[in-house]
Amino acid sequence: MSDNDLVVQMKGITKVYPNGIAANQGVDFNVKRGEIHALMGENGAGKSTLMKMLFGLEQPTEGEIIINGEKVSLSSPTIAISKGIGMVHQHFMLVPSLTVAENMVLGMEPKQGNKLFINYKKAVEITEEYSKKYNLYVDPHAKVRDIPVGMKQKVEILKALVRGARILILDEPTAVLTTQETEELFKELIHLKEQGYTLIFISHKLNEIKQITDRLTILRGGKFMGVHETAEISKEEISHLMVGRDVVLSVEKEQAQPTDVVLRVRDLEYTNEWNKKMLDKISFDVRKGEILGIAGVEGNGQRELVEMLFNLNVPDNGSAKVNGKNVLGRPQREIRDMGVSLIPEDRMTFGIAGAGTIEENLMSDRAANKKYNNGPLFNLKAMHEDSDQLIKDYNVLCKSRKQQVGMLSGGNIQKVVVAREFSSDPILIIADQPTRGIDVSAIEFIHKKLVQLSREGAAVLLVSADLNEVMELSDSLIIMNNGRIAAYFEDTSVLNDTIMGEYMLGLKQQSDEEIRGVLHGE
Amino acid sequence: MENKRQNMFEIFRGFIAIAIAILVAFILIVICADDPGKALECLLIRPIISNGALNVKSIFTILARMTPIIFTGLAVCVMFSANQFNLGGEGAVMLGGFIAALIAIYLPMATGVHALVAILAGTIVGGLVMIVPAVIKVKLKASEMVCSLMMNYVIMFTILHFLNNVFPDRSKGATQTYPFLETALIPKMVPNTELAWGFVAAIIATILVAFFMYRTRWGYSIRMIGINESFSKYSGMKVGGIIILSQVIGGMLAGMGGAIEMLGRYNTFLWKDLPGYGWTGITVAILAKNNPVMIPLAALFISYLNRGCELMSIYAGVPAEMIDIIQAVIFLFFAAEHFLSGTRQKIVVKDAKEEMQKKELATAGEGGNA
Numbered sequence: 001m002s003d004n005d006l007v008v009q010m011k012g013i014t015k016v017y018p019n020g021i022a023a024n025q026g027v028d029f030n031v032k033r034g035e036i037h038a039l040m041g042e043n044g045a046g047k048s049t050l051m052k053m054l055f056g057l058e059q060p061t062e063g064e065i066i067i068n069g070e071k072v073s074l075s076s077p078t079i080a081i082s083k084g085i086g087m088v089h090q091h092f093m094l095v096p097s098l099t100v101a102e103n104m105v106l107g108m109e110p111k112q113g114n115k116l117f118i119n120y121k122k123a124v125e126i127t128e129e130y131s132k133k134y135n136l137y138v139d140p141h142a143k144v145r146d147i148p149v150g151m152k153q154k155v156e157i158l159k160a161l162v163r164g165a166r167i168l169i170l171d172e173p174t175a176v177l178t179t180q181e182t183e184e185l186f187k188e189l190i191h192l193k194e195q196g197y198t199l200i201f202i203s204h205k206l207n208e209i210k211q212i213t214d215r216l217t218i219l220r221g222g223k224f225m226g227v228h229e230t231a232e233i234s235k236e237e238i239s240h241l242m243v244g245r246d247v248v249l250s251v252e253k254e255q256a257q258p259t260d261v262v263l264r265v266r267d268l269e270y271t272n273e274w275n276k277k278m279l280d281k282i283s284f285d286v287r288k289g290e291i292l293g294i295a296g297v298e299g300n301g302q303r304e305l306v307e308m309l310f311n312l313n314v315p316d317n318g319s320a321k322v323n324g325k326n327v328l329g330r331p332q333r334e335i336r337d338m339g340v341s342l343i344p345e346d347r348m349t350f351g352i353a354g355a356g357t358i359e360e361n362l363m364s365d366r367a368a369n370k371k372y373n374n375g376p377l378f379n380l381k382a383m384h385e386d387s388d389q390l391i392k393d394y395n396v397l398c399k400s401r402k403q404q405v406g407m408l409s410g411g412n413i414q415k416v417v418v419a420r421e422f423s424s425d426p427i428l429i430i431a432d433q434p435t436r437g438i439d440v441s442a443i444e445f446i447h448k449k450l451v452q453l454s455r456e457g458a459a460v461l462l463v464s465a466d467l468n469e470v471m472e473l474s475d476s477l478i479i480m481n482n483g484r485i486a487a488y489f490e491d492t493s494v495l496n497d498t499i500m501g502e503y504m505l506g507l508k509q510q511s512d513e514e515i516r517g518v519l520h521g522e
Numbered sequence: 523m524e525n526k527r528q529n530m531f532e533i534f535r536g537f538i539a540i541a542i543a544i545l546v547a548f549i550l551i552v553i554c555a556d557d558p559g560k561a562l563e564c565l566l567i568r569p570i571i572s573n574g575a576l577n578v579k580s581i582f583t584i585l586a587r588m589t590p591i592i593f594t595g596l597a598v599c600v601m602f603s604a605n606q607f608n609l610g611g612e613g614a615v616m617l618g619g620f621i622a623a624l625i626a627i628y629l630p631m632a633t634g635v636h637a638l639v640a641i642l643a644g645t646i647v648g649g650l651v652m653i654v655p656a657v658i659k660v661k662l663k664a665s666e667m668v669c670s671l672m673m674n675y676v677i678m679f680t681i682l683h684f685l686n687n688v689f690p691d692r693s694k695g696a697t698q699t700y701p702f703l704e705t706a707l708i709p710k711m712v713p714n715t716e717l718a719w720g721f722v723a724a725i726i727a728t729i730l731v732a733f734f735m736y737r738t739r740w741g742y743s744i745r746m747i748g749i750n751e752s753f754s755k756y757s758g759m760k761v762g763g764i765i766i767l768s769q770v771i772g773g774m775l776a777g778m779g780g781a782i783e784m785l786g787r788y789n790t791f792l793w794k795d796l797p798g799y800g801w802t803g804i805t806v807a808i809l810a811k812n813n814p815v816m817i818p819l820a821a822l823f824i825s826y827l828n829r830g831c832e833l834m835s836i837y838a839g840v841p842a843e844m845i846d847i848i849q850a851v852i853f854l855f856f857a858a859e860h861f862l863s864g865t866r867q868k869i870v871v872k873d874a875k876e877e878m879q880k881k882e883l884a885t886a887g888e889g890g891n892a
Contacts, residue, residue: 367739
């Protein structure tokens, strides 16, 4: 393979963010002309960072970028676009109140003869021309806020093409699409490829990658894990390279002895602001001493469910009670005082105050407790002692309790969150993606703690998109699909990936009778 | 402490900002002064040393002028720590001063008690007005910045109305109130200087605010909300209440500053415009990086520059507006996050690389066992 075939060469790219996190460490990334190239990795593996550098949104700390054989310095997206690079962001960069045609020409508007006003007719013509040429149907006159997600994505792709992009970066394009829309998108992408465009496809969905890409590059923890011909590598190998563990981490746990119902959820319903029904009559019980897992492809209502239980959002209908007391719409203080703990999915937004110290983060839910106050002043001695103890018990690697939490690694940040949430004597622990994007030793640690707490009598609701995790940890399991409970399994030992997959993807649906098994009493 | 290198750099960055500001000032001085050498001497040296001897009187003046801006600096520090960009300090200062003045004129009391009551009243009223932007922010999500900024003028013109139409001393040529009763005046610390006991109050306030911010649950909540509001809410803090509290405390500090300034330096109320301490307080708080303990130092710096510029305008014919230019330049360089960010990034990269190397060594060691 000569270098001439390569449209994009990124050599030895290192990126250190101002907060000290090294998101990429000596990454090599090469893309051949006219291929669909997948960039794979777990959340936090450094995929987005690498692509941001290719699109000029971030600058590499070290390394060089070569486009079409020419060494370039991509200091802004404008320059990247001029080199023929286009990016379709996961979160669309469109102006909702403008029409499709207006969005298409934003920043490069065709002018009327007098140079003052936009030639809207011309904008529509351009839109229609490109729409036809690339087989991407859009309605030029529709306002962007009124069109469906799939069409918005097409507008984004067309926008990049109108600006002369020959290399298209697609950042998790299927994350927001339905199955049919995804199929349609793939046809369009292959059509683009046939016309000589180069596509970089960021994803962590193995099936999609296998379906449409030619080659793939894998990143793990900011490091380059190799480049492969898609046809020559199995899904198992890919997943091994991405995750870095082929042994399913097994957790030893005794048989659960569930007793009273702690969390009782009935008929929760929620329709989001885009009019999508995210929760459709969700009912279940979690009992003292058991771990109830919720599995499902992300975006099927799990996040919304957790938000409702901790009043980060309010449902349209239904009830949720902890030991008989309503939690919906109640202040977080009150929910916590009932004995509910939450490991939030988005740890940087909800889990920690990054610029605060480890101690300040460990104390956030209990700083007002009598134990830590002498009259108006803090009892610093008690705080220091307990913080040091928690740091020790939860094995947080740090220099001292005074270290800034945002400077720790993902795994250690999560340990700080977990230390706080597990140490408040919770009767109900809601763990939402508790081990996402963290290192194996931290994962093992958190798994052990979760099991231990449940066996000591806490009720645990575990929400995870990681199949190994939910299957290993849960005593019983719910699978969510499209805002509904697709299946309930009293015993998780009968499960495997195939069975789970069928329910997760909506190929199968248990009867109401079977699902009702998750309701204990009443 | 962790990341010594990065902390050292922050201090270094502060000094560079100040040095550049003074350099810019120097260029302007050279352009507009008849005798730049003398002007510089006035700016930098004469505030403390004049004619080879310690300029004692001037030093006391510098200290005296620190008093109100320590208060407003603390006020801004508390509010900005909660991420509340409330600019109402200006109005709260004027109102605190006005209320204290009214009590000093119309409510006779015993010496000592009188001043305390007047200051207390100014403090409370300063806190009360800040409830307006704070509650509007929490309940209606309207920007506290816009609201408090507008409120300053509402307060100013309301006071002017009362000053002109209700409480004026018609026997005087200028618009002013009747003189304060002797009992309400804050005594001077050093006779025949501007320095009153209010300065000590400002230092005590600094210590109290520092304790409040770092040793109490309310101060802690204020800081955590400032860092990450979602996190604070999720942790169970009463975010709305704390946001209101931070602004009320800010208003109280500003009001107290206004009252103390009024009773310590004047004997009748004659402010016809916003006094400017609120704005200066923002500069002071930014210089101090919202750290209450650093507020008096920052105030000293500003006060010193102020005095230097005043002397420059008296003895070297340089316009007094120079201080505003210098302040603006310092403000710019301090507030500009990216100033010297390249150097900072290099330090961060170096630290991160050392970490990575350490980690690799550690894992290599473990690998040996596996």
